[in-house]
Amino acid sequence: xxxxxxxxxxxxxxxxxxxxxxxxxxxxxxxxxxxxxxxxxxxxxxxxxxxxxxxxxxxxxxxxxxxxxxxxxxxxxxxxxxxxxxxxxxxxxxxxxxxxxxxxxxxxxxxxxxxxxxxxxxxxxxxxxxxxxxxxxxxxxxxxxxxxxxxxxxxxxxxxxxxxxxxxxxxxxxxxxxxxxxxxxxxxxxxxxxxxxxxxxxxxxxxxxxxxxxxxxxxxxxxxxxxxxxxxxxxxxxxxxxxxxxxxxxxxxxxxxxxxxxxxxxxxxxxxxxxxxxxxxxxxxxxxxxxxxxxxxxxxxxxxxxxxxxxxxxxxxxxxxxxxxxxxxxxxxxxxxxxxxxxxxxxxxxxxxxxxxxxxxxxxxxxxxxxxxxxxxxxxxxxxxxxxxxxxxxxxxxxxxxxxxxxxxxxxxxxxxxxxxxxxxxxxxxxxxxxxxxxxxxxxxxxxxxxxxxxxxxxxxxxxxxxxxxxxxxxxxxxxxxxxxxxxxxxxxxxxxxxxxxxxxxx
Amino acid sequence: xxxxxxxxxxxxxxxxxxxxxxxxxxxxxxxxxxxxxxxxxxxxxxxxxxxxxxxxxx
Numbered sequence: 001x002x003x004x005x006x007x008x009x010x011x012x013x014x015x016x017x018x019x020x021x022x023x024x025x026x027x028x029x030x031x032x033x034x035x036x037x038x039x040x041x042x043x044x045x046x047x048x049x050x051x052x053x054x055x056x057x058x059x060x061x062x063x064x065x066x067x068x069x070x071x072x073x074x075x076x077x078x079x080x081x082x083x084x085x086x087x088x089x090x091x092x093x094x095x096x097x098x099x100x101x102x103x104x105x106x107x108x109x110x111x112x113x114x115x116x117x118x119x120x121x122x123x124x125x126x127x128x129x130x131x132x133x134x135x136x137x138x139x140x141x142x143x144x145x146x147x148x149x150x151x152x153x154x155x156x157x158x159x160x161x162x163x164x165x166x167x168x169x170x171x172x173x174x175x176x177x178x179x180x181x182x183x184x185x186x187x188x189x190x191x192x193x194x195x196x197x198x199x200x201x202x203x204x205x206x207x208x209x210x211x212x213x214x215x216x217x218x219x220x221x222x223x224x225x226x227x228x229x230x231x232x233x234x235x236x237x238x239x240x241x242x243x244x245x246x247x248x249x250x251x252x253x254x255x256x257x258x259x260x261x262x263x264x265x266x267x268x269x270x271x272x273x274x275x276x277x278x279x280x281x282x283x284x285x286x287x288x289x290x291x292x293x294x295x296x297x298x299x300x301x302x303x304x305x306x307x308x309x310x311x312x313x314x315x316x317x318x319x320x321x322x323x324x325x326x327x328x329x330x331x332x333x334x335x336x337x338x339x340x341x342x343x344x345x346x347x348x349x350x351x352x353x354x355x356x357x358x359x360x361x362x363x364x365x366x367x368x369x370x371x372x373x374x375x376x377x378x379x380x381x382x383x384x385x386x387x388x389x390x391x392x393x394x395x396x397x398x399x400x401x402x403x404x405x406x407x408x409x410x411x412x413x414x415x416x417x418x419x420x421x422x423x424x425x426x427x428x429x430x431x432x433x434x435x436x437x438x439x440x441x442x443x444x445x446x447x448x449x450x451x452x453x454x455x456x457x458x459x460x461x462x463x464x465x466x467x468x469x470x471x472x473x474x475x476x477x478x479x480x481x482x483x484x485x486x487x488x489x490x491x492x493x494x495x496x497x498x499x500x501x502x503x504x505x506x507x
Numbered sequence: 508x509x510x511x512x513x514x515x516x517x518x519x520x521x522x523x524x525x526x527x528x529x530x531x532x533x534x535x536x537x538x539x540x541x542x543x544x545x546x547x548x549x550x551x552x553x554x555x556x557x558x559x560x561x562x563x564x565x
Binding site for chain 1: 538539540541543544545547548550551552553554555556557558559560561562563564565
């Protein structure tokens with residue numbers, strides 16, 4: 001398997017548990033974000049990144065990742081990671097950074113940070129975005145290739161979904177003339193994906209409303225002549241480490257099959273959006289689908305076909321590829337045995353089992369509000385109260401990393417990518433008064449007109465950055481990462497960085 | 508997968524031997540840990556979902 005760079009972006013929900021709590025969720029999220037930076041885990045942006053991202057809205061972290069507010073949600077973007085183990089470790093580190101801030105503020109019993117993707121009452125949705133770096137030559141512009149990726153993404157939910165109570169009536173595509181077609185409500189007790197109801201299109205480049213199974217935005221955040229970043233928003237936020245690793249790992253192998261021209265056009269679905277919803281909502285977990293060639297099959301059978309092709313061509317290419325293939329086979333083998341056989345590896349199965357047991361014990365109906373509240377609590381990132389953590393405590397959740405590595409990753413960048421150099425930069429700037437503009441693709445300091453570009457995500461740039469900073473007068477140390485004197489902000493602008501790196505767009 | 512770096516080591520659960528070492532025993536009818544999970548679930552406020560007022564994001 002080719003070297004990949006992975007990344008995950010998580011938008012968190014925020015639940016006010018204490019009715020006497022004085023802040024609304026957006027204000028609370030802002031205080032949590034500020035606390036992370038006053039705790040010296042990173043440095044806040046000094047300049048506008050966009051109209052809705054003013055100075056102080058977020059910033060880069062010592063671990064090379066980023067915390068910020070996005071549309072009222074607290075969001076963490078992992079640093080660029082070269083392995084799945086790193087990715088899951090740094091994704092979990094983001095959860096811990098945020099929960100630590102909540103606890104430090106004394107809000108551990110008053111609010112909860114919910115790592116899910118849907119408000120079960122209002123049908124608001126928010127995402128978990130996956131990033132995969134591929135070569136610029138990746139066959140992404142050919143429609144059948146997009147349909148192949150779509151077929152894979154629609155059917156992978158049988159082991160990647162996190163499940164939810166009920167349903168949201170899907171929104172049809174909103175075109176320029178405002179045409180909409182209302183569909184009748186369908187009663188759904190439980191479905192296996194949180195996002196399935198919120199994806200009305202097969203391909204589209206927007207990320208809010210009209211979301212698509214395959215997001216086609218071309219925003220490489222690296223050298224556009226060499227790389228492309230596949231940015232997906234169709235997946236759920238996983239609590240289970242193994243499930244998160246399978247989501248990213250099997251998708252990386254599918255991209256590999258596509259890149260090598262090994263994906264079969266017979267895998268293309270007749271109606272991807274419809275299949276996305278019908279698979280998710282199937283109460284009998286049969287997951288029947290129709291292929292474009294007229295064949296009736298199931299999501300499980302299609303996943304087996306893709307796995308068999310991957311095993312044939314990719315076995316032995318790397319330890320990571322072999323680990324993914326083994327794990328993929330194990331979940332496909334166990335899916336027909338029912339949810340209880342997958343509690344340790346599949347989020348929707350664990351949630352379904354928990355809710356079913358509780359429902360039976362308390363003699364509740366699926367539409368009881370208590371079950372909705374328990375659905376949310378599965379995703380509470382606090383180990384003290386979140387339901388998922390009881391599984392991990394009992395050894396009933398297969399892990400991909402460990403707590404020591406996660407603790408380390410809160411303040412140390414991963415090796416093998418440019419996040420390593422970015423972490424070095426953040427560490428140095430934290431104790432200076434120099435003005436800065438940092439982005440995924442490079443940085444510029446107020447003491448120098450020339451930006452420092454980090455165009456290749458596979459290069460750490462650590463030594464180069466150390467040397468660059470060594471000869472520069474960075475000023476007297478400051479006490480807090482939250483405030484930088486006004487003079488430090490002079491003579492630096494975001495466009496100036498991008499003039500030097502045309503084609504990267506913003507991230 | 509074998510990794511030398513302890514920070515990158517994958518955790519695997521080791522099989523645990525039968526405590527009694529007295530041949531096969533009848534299977535548990537309930538999953539171990541089920542009662543602890545149900546206890547934790549009972550502590551959840553049944554109405555909290557109504558207070559989860561989120562904006563649509565991306």
